[in-house]
Amino acid sequence: MEHLLFLGHRIPYPPNKGDKIRSYHLLKHLAERYHVHLGTFVDDPDDWQHVERVKAYCGETHFADLNPRTAKVRSLGALAGNRALSIDYYRDTTLQAWVDQVTRRHDIRRVLVFSSAMAQYAMHLRDVRRVIDFVDIDSDKWRQYAENKRWPMSWLYGREARQLLHYEQHVAREFDASLFVSQPEADLFKRLAPAVREKVGFFSNGVDTDYFAPAHQFDNPYTQDHDVMTFTGAMDYWPNIDAAQWFANEIFPSIRQAHPAAHFYIVGARPTAAVTALAEMPGVHVTGTVPDVRPYLAHAKLTVAPLRIARGIQNKVLEAMAMAKPVVVSAQALEGIDALPGRELLLAEDAQAFAAKTIGQLKTPDGNIGFHAREKVVALYGWTSNLSRVDALLDPAPAASPKPLAALP
CATH class of the missing domain: 3.40.50.2000 (Glycogen Phosphorylase B;)
Incomplete structure (x- = not known):
């Protein structure tokens, strides 16, 4: 060699x-x-x-x-x-x-x-x-x-x-x-x-599609009556901080008003003081470091990627897709990912669209989106x-x- x-x-x-x-x-x-x-x-x-x-x-x-x-x-x-x-x-x-x-x-x-x-x-x-x-x-x-x-x-x-x-x-x-x-x-x-x-x-x-797979069984980290959406990533990274703040402040309140069982979980290591403070809002939770992110994906109703600043491919999106989860993404979070909006994920151009598509998925879940999402990741992202x-x-x-x-x- x-x-x-x-x-x-x-x-x-x-x-x-x-x-x-x-x-x-x-x-x-x-x-x-x-x-x-x-x-x-x-x-x-x-x-x-x-x-x-x-x-x-x-x-x-x-x-x-x-x-x-x-x-x-x-x-x-x-x-x-x-x-x-x-x-x-x-x-x-x-x-x-x-x-x-x-x-x-x-x-x-x-x-x-x-x-x-x-x-x-x-x-x-x-x-x-x-x-x-x-x-x-x-x-x-x-x-x-x-x-x-x-x-x-x-x-x-x-x-x-x-x-x-x-x-x-x-x-x-x-x-x-x-x-x-x-x-x-x-x-x-x-x-x-x-x-x-x-x-x-x-x-x-x-994506390691054997590791990130819906077939795994995990204990539910959430309260049973919570309809959860997750956002994952390192929470000392400014684009993630900005995304979490924007979603919690500008999008989530209207989601919770329309769907009171909705809860927003921010899952990731090293949350800054600004991120931790978001947990003071009704329905918002900040986990800090978790030993394994997969249970938080597996038991969520959907995941969100409301990034306004991004470059390259977002692993958090691919991992959620591999877990067969519906993902609502911004245009920035979608960049570089070969996925068809409406079939393999949901694309939201602004705060109003983010809220509407999230509420729609919570009230009337479309299981086909997660199924097609995993198919796409298995086919293209080995x-x-x-x-x-x-x-x-x-x-x-x-x-x-x-x-x-x-x-x-």
Whole structure:
């Protein structure tokens, strides 16, 4: 087996948490084909318990402790230079030294970078095949943040959007291939970086449809007479915070008025004070961290994804669909997901439509939507077929006339 270096901004485990889902399956897939040497950060003390599980997939490893508060302070140094804050946030001299040592020790010729900020550790490597999985266009998320915040944060986020886009474009020029989470995400980056469009492609997120399956039996975490809708995700992530607040404040009251048995459960780790405060509203519940999200999906009447700021594919939507749950989504949450509104999920363009479609599903459930949702996920969102695109890009012997990434299977 050949050697490969994998660099990620967060430990790729457990395989059912946020962006770790994608990185975990990518690591597992690569470990079947290469001796993988992993360099990554651990930014949550709870994640140290997973180190040994991750090591089982790897050769040499380096886990760098990252304190978010310290990293934020350190990143402010970028304001004095022409750099994105995100790059300084993830800068670590010990990780860089490990990268240099392990690439020499194993004569590594393939590098897979997960997320834009980690590209800094491989920019100086030459005579190697470098592929980056940007996942999302992070710079565009900062642009959206800037549009939704007041000064001075709007200025700071706007600066980060510009600086990070410049860096993303530079990385895409230097690397052999750049990947994103969906066709729309890849197409947008091609417009932002037209000079590298032939090197830009995508592979979709997948779902473990055996793990997220309606056939499993779970104890009901809800009170028996509650008609529950859930919203899942990390609740210290601003797009999720904004979505939870918008739904609780602007949509849920009219739902509860029309259907008094309705209850809204916000299920996810690290809820901020703003999210926790929502539980003071009638019918709104905030769980915090739960050991397994599946019981909360299995016993809900439906799930909602009222995101107003989003990039890429929302795992929370795919997981709920895999559990055969009706999902009401915003246009932003639907982006990148191949699902037919009205058949495989419900699309709501505004608060009024969100309330109407949720009330309709609570009063007159349409079981066919959940059935068709799971069918679609099983058909299109398996990890093995999606990850085959990565295999083709890491091949060290490209064809004489390589196809553009969009033409790959």
